Amino acid sequence: MAQNQRLFAVIVIGGQNIFLQVVDQKNLQIIENTKYDIDLGEDVFSVQVIHSKTVNEITAALLRIKQLLDDYQIHDYEAFATHSFHEADNAEFVREQLSERTGFYLKWLSQSQEALYRNQATLTYMANFPKIIKKSALLIDISSGSVELTAYRAGKFVFSRNLKLGPLRVYEVMRDMKDKVPNFVEVLRDYVSSQLVDFVRLSPSSGPFDNVILMGSAISIFEPMIQTTDRTVQLTINEFQDLYDRMIHGSDQYLIKHFQLESDDVPQVLPVMVLLKQLLSYYDIQDIWVAALKLVDGIAVDMVERRRKSPQKTALQNEQILTSAQNLARRYQVEPKHQQFVADISLKLFDRLKKIHGLNQRDRLLLQIAAMVEDVGTYINNHNHYAHSDYIIQHSEILGLSEPELTMVGAIARYHSVNTPSAELSRFDELPIQLRMTIAKLTAILRLADALDDSRQQKIKSISVSLKQPTKLIITAVANDDIELEKWTFKRKGEFFEDVFGLEPILKGRVQI
Numbered sequence: 001m002a003q004n005q006r007l008f009a010v011i012v013i014g015g016q017n018i019f020l021q022v023v024d025q026k027n028l029q030i031i032e033n034t035k036y037d038i039d040l041g042e043d044v045f046s047v048q049v050i051h052s053k054t055v056n057e058i059t060a061a062l063l064r065i066k067q068l069l070d071d072y073q074i075h076d077y078e079a080f081a082t083h084s085f086h087e088a089d090n091a092e093f094v095r096e097q098l099s100e101r102t103g104f105y106l107k108w109l110s111q112s113q114e115a116l117y118r119n120q121a122t123l124t125y126m127a128n129f130p131k132i133i134k135k136s137a138l139l140i141d142i143s144s145g146s147v148e149l150t151a152y153r154a155g156k157f158v159f160s161r162n163l164k165l166g167p168l169r170v171y172e173v174m175r176d177m178k179d180k181v182p183n184f185v186e187v188l189r190d191y192v193s194s195q196l197v198d199f200v201r202l203s204p205s206s207g208p209f210d211n212v213i214l215m216g217s218a219i220s221i222f223e224p225m226i227q228t229t230d231r232t233v234q235l236t237i238n239e240f241q242d243l244y245d246r247m248i249h250g251s252d253q254y255l256i257k258h259f260q261l262e263s264d265d266v267p268q269v270l271p272v273m274v275l276l277k278q279l280l281s282y283y284d285i286q287d288i289w290v291a292a293l294k295l296v297d298g299i300a301v302d303m304v305e306r307r308r309k310s311p312q313k314t315a316l317q318n319e320q321i322l323t324s325a326q327n328l329a330r331r332y333q334v335e336p337k338h339q340q341f342v343a344d345i346s347l348k349l350f351d352r353l354k355k356i357h358g359l360n361q362r363d364r365l366l367l368q369i370a371a372m373v374e375d376v377g378t379y380i381n382n383h384n385h386y387a388h389s390d391y392i393i394q395h396s397e398i399l400g401l402s403e404p405e406l407t408m409v410g411a412i413a414r415y416h417s418v419n420t421p422s423a424e425l426s427r428f429d430e431l432p433i434q435l436r437m438t439i440a441k442l443t444a445i446l447r448l449a450d451a452l453d454d455s456r457q458q459k460i461k462s463i464s465v466s467l468k469q470p471t472k473l474i475i476t477a478v479a480n481d482d483i484e485l486e487k488w489t490f491k492r493k494g495e496f497f498e499d500v501f502g503l504e505p506i507l508k509g510r511v512q513i
Helices: 040-047 052-072 091-102 111-125 167-178 184-201 217-225 237-249 252-259 263-282 295-308 311-331 336-352 361-373 385-394 403-414 421-428 433-451 484-501
Strands: 007-013 017-024 029-037 077-081 136-142 147-153 156-163 211-215 232-236 287-291 460-466 472-479 504-511
Touching: 007 052, 007 295, 017 052, 017 295, 029 052, 040 052, 040 167, 052 091, 077 295, 111 136, 111 147, 111 156, 111 211, 111 295, 111 311, 136 217, 136 263, 147 263, 156 184, 156 311, 167 184, 167 263, 184 263, 211 217, 211 263, 217 263, 217 287, 232 237, 237 252, 237 263, 237 287, 252 263, 311 361, 336 361, 336 433, 336 460, 361 385, 361 403, 361 433, 385 403, 403 433, 433 484, 472 484, 484 504
Parallel strands: 007 077, 136 211, 211 287, 472 504
Antiparallel strands: 007 017, 017 029, 136 147, 147 156, 232 287, 460 472
């Protein structure tokens, strides 16, 4: 290894491949980019279990990777498993087996995290990305198990949604039918259409898009067409239609010869092309960009940015995450004025109480998200709405959040109004104690903020926070009306704050005339 290089590696286990990327941190130059074929997706998408044969296959590939890292003298690396891996019923057992056999401990990736990493890949490697999304664009990432749609309008992130309709998953569901029906393509079209109709209808932003960007491990059928240095190629809708006709009607031998496909990839050609054809029709796409970019590219970019501690990149990520949370709040018709009040006050309390809570900026972001979505459950029923909020949050997508973080946001929202959260936090025993303490601290802060607008009239116009007394937190509020209801609620909800921080919160107020 050259002395002026600072190499690190990213390992990603997907449904069909293990990807390895070795990158020079100084200039983001890719030194090694390789993949190893595995049959994990065939196991998971058919029987939801990873077979021992596949575990041995993954072990052998990881040991080869380990030798390669030793050859490069790389000790800085991270290994990840996509959601396709941890869908398996025995995923935790397999992760432990792989750790014992290879020394690699796999970090789980949520679908929401994967979506954010893909966005980072396009932002970094597609030189014309800002131009493509300037009016409107749809990023379609197709992996073996799922499809991720990320929308941009006027150059801004709009939404991201995931559907478990990847080509290998579709193939495993329908493989028994392929040889039994004479019109398999028509049946396949009907199946894909049935899965897409509500997905498209319920997307936050409907209507046509000017451009589409295709990327992901399952679109390798297009990659032989890419000859440019920026790893992209542009197609018109007519050129795509020509490819579609040739692939749909071509024999396996024709596909292997003319599209440089491996025989193992041929079964996915029909599902991929049918899926793309329907998506392009739904959104009235005219111009198509195919990018030779994958999840591993985005993770590598994120690792570099984290090491560089780039505030600009972090701010952009947070903006997209908050947009995704706001989409969820709008979908469930959260009242915007109360939402904004609680979010603002929560952040003010968090910042003012920094010395006593010891939390970081990521925790601050989770508090802000929880304040935005705490009332989504009222869409179902105002009675016990906090429990409904918890359920909705944990079964929704918020871009960029890991599964533990989504669990944390759901818990914080659940306990923002329940009487005794301390008695129920034991239900999160599966989380490390540090995360449970973070839930408790953020919940305590959110309860105070929510209490300050209990009338839902935003009577309080400003607050000041004092920690001068060793056992008391004094909040002085300036209001335009009587706040007796807020004081009463504040006292009740403040009991948990005192349990967590050992400070009695006291609300003082004066009416501004």
